[in-house]
Each structure stands twice: as C-alpha cells, then as structure tokens.
Amino acid sequence: MPQQSAKIRRLKFWWHLSYAYLKRYQLRILLALIFFLLTSYSVYKAIPNIFRSNMITIGYVGTYNLQSLPSDVLSLATLPLISKDNKGRAVPALASHWTVSEDGKTYVIFLKDNLEWHDGSVVEAKDISLAIKNVQITALNNKTIQFKLPNPIASFPLALDTPVFKANTFYGTGEFRIVDLKQIDDVIKKITLHPKDNNLPRVEIKFYPNEEQAIYALKIGEIKVLAVSNVKELEKWPNLNVKKEIAQDELVSVFYNTSDSLFSSKDLRQALSYSITKDSFDGQTATGPISSNSWAYNPNVKKYEFNQAKAKELLAKAEIKDKNISLSYTVGLKTIAEKIKDDWAYLGLNVNLKEEKGIPKQFQALLAIDKLPSDPDQYTFWHSTQKATNITQYTNVKIDKLLEDARVTQNEDERKALYQDFQRFLTEDAPATFLYNPYKYMVSYKNVDNLLSKLPK
Secondary structure (H helix, E strand, O other), X not given: OHHHHHHHHHHXXXXXXXXXXXXXXXXXXXXXXXXXXXXXXXXXXXXXXXHOOOEEEEEXXXXXXXXXXXXXXXXXXXXXXEEEOOOOOEEEOOEEEEEEOOOOOEXXXXXXXXOEOOOOOEOOHHHEOOOOOOXXXXXXXXXXXXEEOOOOOOOHHHXXXXXXXXXXXXXXXXXXXXXXXXXXXXXXXXXXEEEOOOOOOEEEEEEEOOHXXXXXXXXXXXXXXXXXXXXXXXXXOOOEEEEEEEOOOEEEEEEEOOOOOOOOOHHHHHHHHXXXXXXXXXXXXXXXXXXXXXXXXXXXXXXXXXXXXXXXXHHHHHOOOOOEEEEEEEXXXXXXXXXXXXXXXXXXXXXXXXXXXXXXXXXXXXEEEEEOOOOOOOHHHHOOOOOOOOOOOOOOHHHHHHHHHHHHOOOHHHHHHHHHHHHHHHHHHOOEEEXXXXXXXXXXXXXXXXXXXXXXX
C-alpha cells in the first residue's frame, strides 16, 4: 500500500505541475499550436505545386467569359469544324469537306469518320452546338450540317473556325480534356486540362486583366509561359527563354477621321504618312490593311517610305490653315505616339497627344492596334455603310464596289484580283497610315521548355 500511495502522489505531482505550466504559458502554447496548424496547412497546400513536375501553367492577358474565349485558348481541348492554314485559307479540321450552293447562301459541312468526344461517344451533327447570328443551322443527318445565310459571303467557312464542344458539356475532341473551370461573376480565371496521353503534361491556363499583372505573375513563378508585347524588363533574366514572333493578325495604324474638315484632305493624309519613320518601330513594317502572309496580299501598293521633302510638298499643296492636330492613342502606344508627334512637328504641325482607354467616338487622328480577320474581307472596316465599324468614316464608291464584289465571289483568283485592287486604291487614298505588325514575345521558364515542346502545335 505505501508503494501504491507513492505512485499516486507522483502522478498528482506531475498533474499539478503540468496544469500550473499550462496555465502560466497558455497563451504561448496556443500561439505555437496555431502556428503549427497554419504551417501544416500551408505545406499541405504547397505540396501539389512542389511536386507537380508534369504541369505547365500558361498565362493569358484579357478578360473573357465562356462566349468570348479566343480559339487558341481552347485549341488543346477541341478542334473547330474548319481551320485555316498559314496563308489564311480555310482547311478541314473536324469537317472532311464542304459544299456551297450556286447562289453562295447555303453551305453543307460533312464530318470526318471515326470522331469521338472525350466521353467516348461518337461525334454526331446533332451534338454540335453553334450560334451564328442570322444563320439557320440544321443537322441534316449524323454526319452533315447545313448553314443557310441571308446573303452570300465567300469568307463564311472561316466563321466556323471556332471551338466545338458536345452540346451542354466541355467534352471536346482534342488531346486535352477540360477538368475544371473557375469563374468569378462569369469572368473566367483559370482552366485546368488533363491529357489523354499520360506522357503529355497537364496544363493550367490562367487569365489576367492586363499585361502588367501577367508579367508580375510570371516573375513570381505563378505562371511559366506568357506572350508579351514588351520584353525589356524580362530579357536579362537568366532562367527565361524569349522567342520573338510577328503578330501577323495585328496591325498598328494611324486612322484619320475623313469627315473632319482638316483630314478630308487627301494631300494632308499622304503628307502625314510620308513623314513617319516606320523603321523605328518594334515590328514588321506594313504597307496595307491585309497581312503580308495572306493569299490576297498585294505587295505593289504605295509604300509611303520616309520622305520629309515629299511630305512638305504635299502639305503645302493641302493649303491647311489650322496647323493644330489632335493625335489620340490607345493604352500601350504612348511611346509610338510621341515618335509620330516628333515626326509631324518637323513639318511645322502642333500635335496634341491624348490617351484613350478604347476607340473614341470622336477624334482627328487615332493611333491604335487593329485585329485583322483571317480572311481578306474587310467590308466592315471600310465600306461606307458600316457606320459603327468604319471608324474613319471613309466613303469611296470604288472601294465599296470592290468590297461588295469580293465578298460574294467564290473563285479565289477572282477574289484575289479584287482585293489587290482594293489594297492599291485604299493605300493611295490614305484614310489611314498602316505602320507595322508588332512583335510578340513568347517568354517561358527554361525548366518547362521540355514540357512546352510536347504540346500540340
């Protein structure tokens, strides 16, 4: 009994000692416990990032919802019915071929054999959900889709260069499957894709509202791949690779408001065009509104190579009384606007610069980046009836006729001749000065280049 009593006394002693210690240091212990739990949780959350050696994270700049996502974002997940080659011609993708009616208003698309969705089901015409304004779409049978247009448009096949998913799902036909899509107020923030082939990497696509935020995400390693317009602050980073490409689908131009009393003068517009030093810009010099890669490109147009003497001659001929000019420019083009201001100042013009967040309703001259369509059809940009999209308010009967004829002509050689005349007459009239196709810089961490090379081109 004495031995048992001693054991009980020892237990009581340690109990009281422990209790006293806990009571005295309870705050420290609580803080230590909280720190331990937070650290454990952080490590738990970080483990997927630490060990995801087969994951590549790509950044995109822009604010998109499900309806506005660019085709190239979803190119890993699915294919369109019709795609385009490097000259801008329509080529089959999910479609094997297509036909067009004699009046140019009805297109019938035939699907390839043995196509499957990601869920393993066969691709059938009724599963394909497309919405094209003013176009009647009918699944004629399992392999055939008919499109009825209100008016003939020869460029219509390229309207089908848009991602195709099984109706009401994200099941596509590509090498990768969408497994997660995160949105905030309908704005897409992240898309996660897993490959069908385990030898391929998993892919995350993250979206940022502007290039500044995207570059910051690249710097801290949140993303590993990003296309940027300016690489100066990144080009010296030793762990990054930088690849320069020409953005053939973008064109930086100065647009002139031809309804303005000053810019209604063709001589003035030509004078301003001749006075700009195009070779100082970060891109490929442009000569017209259609990409030099296009099958319809015309190299034989007025070039407006830098010529201050010619510019002064034309300015004198214009006999303008007001030498004050307002040059508006969109965000990101301030440096270019300042260069143009200096060139025009040499002619004795007083240039006032004004930054715009978008395309303003009123302007005299506007420096902006234009997104070029894949097809050379530029009816919406230059036809006199297109008041909302013809921002220069340009009116020319000859240009109108060329655009009208070219968009309904099916024969490519005939269309090419019409578009080459369109380019020649438009550049002569100079409702805009076409400056350059900008460079885009693909920046990637060197440690993901092996994964990047595995992605389908």
